[in-house]
Amino acid sequence: MIELQEVAKTYVTGAGPVHALRGADLKITRGEFVAIMGQSGSGKTTMMNILGLLDRPTGGRYLLEGSDVSDLDADERARLRGREFGFVFQAYNLVPRLSAIEQVELPLVYQGAKDRRERAAAALERVGLSVEFHRRGPTQLSGGQQQRVAIARSIVVEPRVILADEPTGALDTATSAEVMALFRDLVQRHGITVIIVTHEAEIAALTDRIVRMVDGRIVGDVETRLLARGQQEASA
Amino acid sequence: MSIADALRVATRAILANRLRSILTTLGLVIGVTSVIVLIAVGQGAQVGVASKIRGLGTDLIFVQPGQSNDRTTGARGQSVSLTRSDSDAIVAAAIPGVAGVAPQISFNAQLIAGSNNSRGSVIGTTPDYITVRSALVAQGEFVTDTDVDRRALNMVLGSALAESLFPNGEAIGQQVRLAIGGPLGFNFRVVGVMAARGGATDQDSQAFVPVTTMQSRLPFTRNSTGEIAVNQISIQMTSKADQKAVKAEITNLLVARHAVAAPDFTVQSQNDLLGAASEVSATLSILLGSVAGISLLVGGIGVMNIMLVSVTERTREIGIRRAVGAQSRDIVLQFVTEALTLSIGGGLLGMALGVGIALGLNGRQVAGQAMTTLIQPWSIIVAFAVAAGVGLASGSYPAFRATAIDPIVALRNE
Numbered sequence: 088m089i090e091l092q093e094v095a096k097t098y099v100t101g102a103g104p105v106h107a108l109r110g111a112d113l114k115i116t117r118g119e120f121v122a123i124m125g126q127s128g129s130g131k132t133t134m135m136n137i138l139g140l141l142d143r144p145t146g147g148r149y150l151l152e153g154s155d156v157s158d159l160d161a162d163e164r165a166r167l168r169g170r171e172f173g174f175v176f177q178a179y180n181l182v183p184r185l186s187a188i189e190q191v192e193l194p195l196v197y198q199g200a201k202d203r204r205e206r207a208a209a210a211l212e213r214v215g216l217s218v219e220f221h222r223r224g225p226t227q228l229s230g231g232q233q234q235r236v237a238i239a240r241s242i243v244v245e246p247r248v249i250l251a252d253e254p255t256g257a258l259d260t261a262t263s264a265e266v267m268a269l270f271r272d273l274v275q276r277h278g279i280t281v282i283i284v285t286h287e288a289e290i291a292a293l294t295d296r297i298v299r300m301v302d303g304r305i306v307g308d309v310e311t312r313l314l315a316r317g318q319q320e321a322s323a
Numbered sequence: 324m325s326i327a328d329a330l331r332v333a334t335r336a337i338l339a340n341r342l343r344s345i346l347t348t349l350g351l352v353i354g355v356t357s358v359i360v361l362i363a364v365g366q367g368a369q370v371g372v373a374s375k376i377r378g379l380g381t382d383l384i385f386v387q388p389g390q391s392n393d394r395t396t397g398a399r400g401q402s403v404s405l406t407r408s409d410s411d412a413i414v415a416a417a418i419p420g421v422a423g424v425a426p427q428i429s430f431n432a433q434l435i436a437g438s439n440n441s442r443g444s445v446i447g448t449t450p451d452y453i454t455v456r457s458a459l460v461a462q463g464e465f466v467t468d469t470d471v472d473r474r475a476l477n478m479v480l481g482s483a484l485a486e487s488l489f490p491n492g493e494a495i496g497q498q499v500r501l502a503i504g505g506p507l508g509f510n511f512r513v514v515g516v517m518a519a520r521g522g523a524t525d526q527d528s529q530a531f532v533p534v535t536t537m538q539s540r541l542p543f544t545r546n547s548t549g550e551i552a553v554n555q556i557s558i559q560m561t562s563k564a565d566q567k568a569v570k571a572e573i574t575n576l577l578v579a580r581h582a583v584a585a586p587d588f589t590v591q592s593q594n595d596l597l598g599a600a601s602e603v604s605a606t607l608s609i610l611l612g613s614v615a616g617i618s619l620l621v622g623g624i625g626v627m628n629i630m631l632v633s634v635t636e637r638t639r640e641i642g643i644r645r646a647v648g649a650q651s652r653d654i655v656l657q658f659v660t661e662a663l664t665l666s667i668g669g670g671l672l673g674m675a676l677g678v679g680i681a682l683g684l685n686g687r688q689v690a691g692q693a694m695t696t697l698i699q700p701w702s703i704i705v706a707f708a709v710a711a712g713v714g715l716a717s718g719s720y721p722a723f724r725a726t727a728i729d730p731i732v733a734l735r736n737e
Contacts, residue, residue: 141646141731162650169648180643180734184339194647196328240647 088152088247088280089115089138095146096133096303107133109303110147115282117247120274122291122311123284125300132252134300135284139172139250140164169197173241177253179233181225181240187211187232188221191239198244210243211236214269231262238269248280249273255290267293324653326660333661336633337668347629348669350622351710355673356680357618358706359698361611363681367695369604376596378520380456382422384570385596386413386556386577389588404587405577407534407551410449412580413558418572420564425452426553428537433502434530436488443484443528445501447537447551455559458526463495463515470514470533474540478511482519483527499530509540566592612702619706622669623713630662630721634728641725642733651726658725662718663711670710674703 096108107130115121125131136142137149140156143164149157156167173194174180181190191207200206211221214235225233234254241249251270255263267290273279274295283294291297292311299307337344388405410426427448434443452458453465461482470477478499485494494513502508511532520526538551560569570590578586634641641654678698685696 136731139646141734162652165645165648165650168646174646176734180639180646182640182643184335193644196324197644197648197650197653199325244648 088117089113090150091137091147092150093147094137094144094149096130096137096142097145106303108137108144111300111303111305113298113305113308115280117280118274118278119280119282120271120295121280121282121298122294122296123282123298123300124286124288124291126286128302129300130303131284131286131300133303135250135252135282138248138282139174140168169194170244171247173238173244173246173249175234175237175241175249175251175254177256179225179230179237179257181233181236184224186222186224187216187228187236187239190225190236191243193240194244200244206243207239210239213242214239230258231265234258234262234266235269238266242273242277242279246279248282251281251283253285254283255285255287263290264293324649324656326656329656329660330664332657333664336637336661337664343629344665347625348622348665348672350625351619351666351669351713352622352673352676354615354619354622355670355706355710356677358612358615358709359674359677359702360680360684360696361615362608362702363677363696363698364684364694365604365608365611366697366699367685368607369601370697371695372600372604373597376593376600378526379593380557380559381593382560382562382564382566383455383593384558384560384566384573385591385593386558386573387554387589387591388552389586404581405553405556407538407553409577409580410553410556412576413556413573416572416576418569418576420560420566420569421558422561422564423451423455423559425449425455425557425559426534426551427452427555427557428534428551428553429529429555430503434484434488435500435502436497439488439490440502441484441487441528443481443530444525445530445532447532447534447553449534452531452557455557458520459518461516461518463513465515465517466531466533471535473533474535474538475533476509476511476536476540477514477533479515479517479531480513481517481527481529484530485513485516503541566594615706616709619709619713622710623666623717626662626666626669626714627717627720629665630658630718631724633661634658634721634725637725638728638733641728642730645728645730646734654726655719655722658722659715659718662721663714666710666714666717670707670714673710674707677706678703 091111091113093110093112094108095106095110098105098107111134123131123134133142137144140159143159144157147157148155151171156164159167182193185193188204188207188211191210192203195203195206208221216232216235216239220228220232228236249270255266258266270281270283271293274281283290285291294311296310297307297314298305386405407426410424413421414424425448427446429444429446431442432445434441448466449471450466450468453460460479463479465479466477469475480488480494480499488494488499489497494516497513499511499513500508501511517527534551534553558573560566570592574586574590577588581587644654681696681698684694687694
């Protein structure tokens with residue numbers, strides 16, 4: 088479904104060109120639960136921005152469902168992004184002053200969708216945020232609740248892919264586990280593809296596949312299952 | 324994003340910063356208010372001046388001495404090219420359309436009756452004055468032909484003057500002393516009191532005496548040839564008179580009498596005065612309107628400034644909206660709607676205030692005069708349209724700046 092071919096991204100800065108991605112090849116099929124791991128500066132966030140059509144590559148091709156989306160303009164990308172992708176960020180990125188349910192309605196507003204209220208309420212229900220919290224603004228919600236709102240916002244348009252950038256970065260261990268369980272549920276019950284960008288091995292271990300990045304290159308791509316077995320064998 | 328959604332977002336953003344929103348629109352409120360009020364005042368002044376000129380009488384022509392190099396003698400600095408015999412000549416010529424001729428010579432003097440005294444304008448004239456100026460006598464009688472022939476020391480008081488000189492008693496038959504400065508002074512007997520005319524021309528503070536009395540008693544009213552110099556000759560025309568023709572005949576007559584090449588006097592009809600006055604008022608209206616227009620413009624700059632701040636402040640919000648699928652036109656719509664809501668709100672408030680103030684000022688005494696305001700519907704429409712237009716213009720640039728924000732950068736913006 089998602090295919091990157093030799094994708095490169097070079098930023099031109101005052102100090103000279105910065106190569107954030109140096110030819111990445113990646114295929115992700117529908118319903119996968121993938122973690123992209125790497126240190127800061129490894130290019131994993133750039134990777135996510137390109138996957139989520141927030142940014143465009145300076146080299147290579149990005150095929151989404153077989154069609155090249157590398158050269159779409161900002162508005163075309165915005166339209167596609169609103170339909171196909173849901174975003175979850177480390178800093179939640181909720182709009183100040185909007186209530187939980189309004190946050191979730193936001194993507195629907197830009198799609199001009201009908202019955203926004205009902206769909207938003209259903210999405211909040213799905214992430215386990217009960218009705219009493221629907222009217223609260225970001226400042227009246229805990230970090231975990233805010234991240235649930237953000238996840239509800241990402242799934243309300245029924246996207247094919249959810250892209251999460253350090254979604255547990257600001258959460259405690261217990262809440263992190265809850266959020267990861269929620270992603271797992273979305274993958275298994277709704278067939279959504281979830282791609283998580285993280286630098287935490289424990290979080291990555293909760294996914295099905297780990298893509299490792301170093302210096303703008305993909306250096307490892309393994310199934311978590313095999314990795315765990317390898318570790319067991321090593322310790323045995 | 325629908326317009327209704329954009330309006331909801333705009334209202335919320337405006338209400339979230341109440342004080343700032345109020346201060347921002349204040350410029351536009353003041354602009355719209357002042358356009359409406361100042362134009363109403365300007366138009367009111369125009370109508371007021373016109374009604375004053377009409378209040379002088381109907382179908383009048385005024386002949387006044389023009390510039391003259393003869394500085395030998397003159398009443399209060401006026402040149403002396405116009406004399407009482409000019410007035411008589413106009414009567415004698417029997418110009419068609421002329422219904423009455425009244426010469427007048429006036430100066431300001433102190434009037435004393437017992438312990439009361441008052442300053443007033445003393446006018447020497449003939450019996451015709453009362454018909455020419457459509458004035459009415461309340462008590463007694465006006466200056467008569469006999470008074471003029473005998474150079475009588477009789478005086479007719481304006482209503483306000485009678486009131487202040489004789490606050491608690493009959494004025495008729497009483498003595499009034501006319502003090503002209505220095506040792507000069509004469510006692511007059513009050514023979515009549517005029518009916519109150521109202522208006523702002525101080526017609527009620529005038530005192531009338533026979534023109535001949537002035538000539539004989541007050542040497543400075545005579546010119547070098549011994550004739551009575553007059554300040555003005557008022558001529559009443561019949562309602563169907565050809566005003567232009569009458570003016571031309573009078574001009575020709577006086578030019579011939581004065582034996583000059585060009586008129587050394589001016590002949591103006593009431594219509595001429597009305598025209599001149601309305602020209603002045605129109606200029607005043609334009610001037611006031613421009614001042615108000617500038618304040619509208621300044622108000623618009625204020626809106627633009629705040630919208631730029633608002634866009635910068637909400638960089639992250641814009642990034643989020645972009646990430647969840649907002650296109651450029653959605654972002655433009657959001658900020659233009661916000662600017663328009665602000666400016667239309669300010670415009671409506673300004674309209675209400677402007678109309679309220681203009682209505683409140685109407686009839687108020689300002690600097691001793693009753694103020695007239697006349698609200699012009701077009702000024703309301705123009706002011707409101709300009710406010711809305713200014714809002715649109717000042718919202719557009721910040722809105723397009725907002726679309727240039729890179730969502731990636733915006734989302735990193737803490």
